[in-house]
Amino acid sequence: MLTISQVTEQTGLTAYTLRYYEKIGVLKNPQRTEGGARLYSESDVTYIQCLVHLKKLGLSLEEITEFTRDGCVMEKIKQGEDPAHFTPTLSKRTEILSKYLAELEAKRQELDGIIAMTRAKLEGYHELSQDV
Amino acid sequence: MLTISQVTEQTGLTAYTLRYYEKIGVLKNPQRTEGGARLYSESDVTYIQCLVHLKKLGLSLEEITEFTRDGCVMEKIKQGEDPAHFTPTLSKRTEILSKYLAELEAKRQELDGIIAMTRAKLEGYHELSQDV
DNA sequence: GCTTGACTTCGAGCTAGCTCTAAGGTGTAC
DNA sequence: GTACACCTTAGAGCTAGCTCGAAGTCAAGC
Numbered sequence: 001m002l003t004i005s006q007v008t009e010q011t012g013l014t015a016y017t018l019r020y021y022e023k024i025g026v027l028k029n030p031q032r033t034e035g036g037a038r039l040y041s042e043s044d045v046t047y048i049q050c051l052v053h054l055k056k057l058g059l060s061l062e063e064i065t066e067f068t069r070d071g072c073v074m075e076k077i078k079q080g081e082d083p084a085h086f087t088p089t090l091s092k093r094t095e096i097l098s099k100y101l102a103e104l105e106a107k108r109q110e111l112d113g114i115i116a117m118t119r120a121k122l123e124g125y126h127e128l129s130q131d132v
Numbered sequence: 133m134l135t136i137s138q139v140t141e142q143t144g145l146t147a148y149t150l151r152y153y154e155k156i157g158v159l160k161n162p163q164r165t166e167g168g169a170r171l172y173s174e175s176d177v178t179y180i181q182c183l184v185h186l187k188k189l190g191l192s193l194e195e196i197t198e199f200t201r202d203g204c205v206m207e208k209i210k211q212g213e214d215p216a217h218f219t220p221t222l223s224k225r226t227e228i229l230s231k232y233l234a235e236l237e238a239k240r241q242e243l244d245g246i247i248a249m250t251r252a253k254l255e256g257y258h259e260l261s262q263d264v
Numbered sequence: 265g266c267t268t269g270a271c272t273t274c275g276a277g278c279t280a281g282c283t284c285t286a287a288g289g290t291g292t293a294c
Numbered sequence: 295g296t297a298c299a300c301c302t303t304a305g306a307g308c309t310a311g312c313t314c315g316a317a318g319t320c321a322a323g324c
Contacts, residue, residue: 017311
């Protein structure tokens with residue numbers, strides 16, 4: 001188990017930000033010491049690192065919460081809770097995830113376009129500096 | 133030449149936003165009618181559409197301004213201004229663009245990772261719904 | 265027991281990026 | 295000439311996402 005300052009080192013987020021995320025519900029309440037200090041598990045940290053990745057891709061905290069809430073359910077299933085219990089919502093969750101996947105892939109196409117554009121521009125520069 | 137409301141249709145930005153971008157220097161001042169109304173050229177619109185793309189990728193307005201300012205110089209060169217005039221700064225500009233390209237490619241790698249993760253999750257769902 | 269340092273909460277303050285309101289000007293249609 | 299749609303400006307207001315300060319608690323070391 002890690003303290004908040006250890007988590008800041010591993011994730012690049014500040015302690016302020018971690019507490020803020022907790023306050024607004026993006027992070028679930030972590031365990032506490034008897035004295036009340038936060039204790040984060042390895043899986044908490046993994047979750048936070050995933051969150052940071054998604055943020056870098058331009059997703060809002062709200063979108064990330066929606067996105068990863070899904071993952072939590074998957075974990076529950078894997079940890080042995082009866083999947084039949086979830087089956088009614090499973091198709092809905094599949095739908096959400098598929099939608100996200102499509103969005104991510106659109107984003108990637110867009111990104112590829114920009115990359116190609118940038119490359120072309122750079123080549124333009126190269127030609128200029130060689131010809132002149 | 134297009135009015136501001138025609139530009140909102142073509143770009144998806146509101147008139148408020150377009151004027152705001154102009155105020156903070158993200159967009160250059162467009163032409164005006166005698167009455168003072170803004171008139172946007174086709175190339176203005178192309179520029180704005182590019183801006184919107186970059187925004188979707190999570191770039192800040194500041195980054196976009198830095199990024200696209202570069203393109204303006206390229207256009208000047210192509211329009212016949214003496215490239216020798218620019219040669220001293222050309223290597224600097226190449227450097228900036230290269231840095232951006234590297235960033236974009238890192239972003240793409242990250243995105244690919246997330247896409248793979250999402251696909252794996254979806255497959256997990258599929259197996260569950262078939263097995264149970 | 266006292267200092268030190270890392271933790272706590274609460275709430276105020278801050279930046280980016282819009283979004284809107286109010287008050288007024290312009291231009292075309294009837 | 296007046297109604298109406300559409301434009302203008304300045305500046306206030308708003309949300310997201312932090313960021314910080316103040317005041318206090320707790321555990322370890324001297």
